[in-house]
Amino acid sequence: MSVLVTGGAGYIGSHTVAELVAHGEEVVVVDNLSTGHSGAIYALGVPFYHMDIRETERLREIFSRHAVDTVVHFAANSLVGESVQDPLKYYENNVAATGRLLEAMVESGVQNIVFSSTAAVYGEPARVPIAETDATSPTNPYGDTKLTIERMLDWSYQAYGLKSIRLRYFNAAGAHPTLPIGEDHRPETHLIPVVLQVALGQREHVAIFGDDYDTEDGTCVRDYIHVMDLASAHRLAIERMRSGEGTAESFNLGNGTGFSVRQVVEVSRKVTGHSIQAVNAARRAGDPARLVASSSLARSTLGWTPQFADLETIVASAWNWHQAHPQGFGE
Ligand SMILES: NC(=O)c1ccc[n+]([C@@H]2O[C@H](COP(=O)([O-])OP(=O)(O)OC[C@H]3O[C@@H](n4cnc5c(N)ncnc54)[C@H](O)[C@@H]3O)[C@@H](O)[C@H]2O)c1
Ligand SMILES: O=c1ccn([C@@H]2O[C@H](COP(=O)(O)OP(=O)(O)O[C@H]3O[C@H](CO)[C@H](O)[C@H](O)[C@H]3O)[C@@H](O)[C@H]2O)c(=O)[nH]1
Numbered sequence: 001m002s003v004l005v006t007g008g009a010g011y012i013g014s015h016t017v018a019e020l021v022a023h024g025e026e027v028v029v030v031d032n033l034s035t036g037h038s039g040a041i042y043a044l045g046v047p048f049y050h051m052d053i054r055e056t057e058r059l060r061e062i063f064s065r066h067a068v069d070t071v072v073h074f075a076a077n078s079l080v081g082e083s084v085q086d087p088l089k090y091y092e093n094n095v096a097a098t099g100r101l102l103e104a105m106v107e108s109g110v111q112n113i114v115f116s117s118t119a120a121v122y123g124e125p126a127r128v129p130i131a132e133t134d135a136t137s138p139t140n141p142y143g144d145t146k147l148t149i150e151r152m153l154d155w156s157y158q159a160y161g162l163k164s165i166r167l168r169y170f171n172a173a174g175a176h177p178t179l180p181i182g183e184d185h186r187p188e189t190h191l192i193p194v195v196l197q198v199a200l201g202q203r204e205h206v207a208i209f210g211d212d213y214d215t216e217d218g219t220c221v222r223d224y225i226h227v228m229d230l231a232s233a234h235r236l237a238i239e240r241m242r243s244g245e246g247t248a249e250s251f252n253l254g255n256g257t258g259f260s261v262r263q264v265v266e267v268s269r270k271v272t273g274h275s276i277q278a279v280n281a282a283r284r285a286g287d288p289a290r291l292v293a294s295s296s297l298a299r300s301t302l303g304w305t306p307q308f309a310d311l312e313t314i315v316a317s318a319w320n321w322h323q324a325h326p327q328g329f330g331e
Contacts, residue, residue, distance in 0.1 A: 002026035002066045003238060004110075006053050006101065007074030008046070009036025012116065012172050012230055014181045016072060017044050019231035020238075028066045030059070031075065039329035040181050054097050059104040070112040070238050071105060073098065076145075079189055080120060083142035084285045094145035095152075102152065106160045112241040113153070114234050117166040117250065119223070119291045121147040128258065129223075129294035132168070132250050140286030150250060157248040165237040165246050169230055170223035170254030170293045174314045175321035177228070182321030184328030191264055192224070192315060196322045199274040206276065208261050210283035213290075219261035221290040223254035226308035226317065236302040251302065254293025255309045264311070271315045 003020055007013040008029030013036070020027050021044065029041060032052040041048045047066070051058055053075050062068070076094045077083070083090045105113065120143030121136045138144040153164040173192045175182030183193050197203045211218040233253050240246045259267070265278050298304045308314055 001069045003070045004068045005072045011183045013074035014040040015227045016231040016234045037329035054100045056104040063108040072114045074116045080140050080286045087141035090141045090145045113164045114237045115166045117168040118146045119170045124288045128292040131294045154248045166250040168252045173224050174226040174317035195268045198276045199272040205279050207281035217262045221258035223292045229306040251298040252293040252295045258292040
């Protein structure tokens with residue numbers, strides 16, 4: 001029995017593969033390396049298929065060869081700003097490609113999927129912390145594609161008995177404590193790595209996208225969650241589905257504390273000891289002002305407890321990776 005991880009060469013996928021392997025799972029990775037890194041796969045030492053999830057015939061062969069019972073599905077495009085500029089790329093690679101993957105699963109009798117959803121499904125929330133039962137109304141195409149996939153999964157459970165656990169991550173950050181894997185998006189657009197690249201002297205400054213939001217200091221507030229805490233939630237979700245529980249369920253994953261962009265810069269100055277220049281810039285299209293999770297459902301249902309909850313620990317973990325690997329996975 002093994003777990004097939006799509007997007008396992010990417011940031012959160014590679015950390016989840018490491019977590020699953022450390023807990024004795026047989027894992028196989030499928031990734032087209034569009035944004036992932038072969039260096040991450042080498043570090044993990046698991047069977048790897050360099051292919052697209054839309055190649056359904058190959059997928060069916062792999063399901064059968066590795067006796068796959070569960071898919072953990074990270075493969076996607078996931079940049080809020082890019083999705084506003086080029087929405088059709090997102091409907092194709094997220095919605096349509098996931099449709100192909102689900103077809104292959106149904107045809108092969110693979111019944112469990114853990115899906116990477118996002119806080120972006122909520123849009124501008126009516127209240128924080130956000131509960132899973134709160135309204136979903138994405139403010140950008142990226143969030144809309146993830147919500148559409150959640151709905152595909154609802155209907156697929158009803159029609160084919162395909163079980164799904166959808167993990168709605170808030171903002172992932174940090175790196176593996178021992179293995180040489182960490183965050184390396186190209187181009188990097190995420191706040192914490194961008195700020196740390198300023199500390200490394202690779203960028204002159206960080207642009208603060210908007211300082212006129214309705215928040216304490218006017219900058220956007222997010223709930224940062226360590227990537228290894230996300231990884232452990234996937235392991236627990238797999239256990240839940242294998243135990244016969246889990247039907248078509250969604251869980252928020254965050255720490256329940258919001259930090260503004262300015263606070264992230266401030267904490268990063270403290271952790272790195274560098275001055276980190278920040279300049280005000282225009283708002284980025286599609287950004288909600290404030291996203292903070294209530295994760296009490298994940299805690300009570302999955303038995304999930306984040307281990308690296310405070311922002312200083314999360315930034316320090318990311319800083320270790322960036323200092324040791326200033327060029328990320330290299331070329
Ligand atoms: N990074 C975050 O803060 C965050 C927050 C919420 C949700 N998510 C979701 O988590 C998942 C992983 O995010 P990440 O930051 O690790 O991204 P990432 O870009 O590092 O990883 C995505 C991986 O999927 C692969 N991929 C993309 N399309 C593919 C396809 N059609 N076929 C095969 N492989 C394909 C890429 O090569 C890459 O390795 C995504 O689904 C994203 O939407 C991320
Ligand atoms: O150079 C930068 C980069 C980001 N920001 C701001 O920092 C905050 C965090 O931005 P990120 O790009 O790091 O993360 P997002 O909140 O846009 O999105 C991330 O988390 C979301 C869930 O909350 C999605 O799932 C998405 O995949 C993932 O990239 C936002 O307010 C953004 O405007 C800046 O001010 N300057």
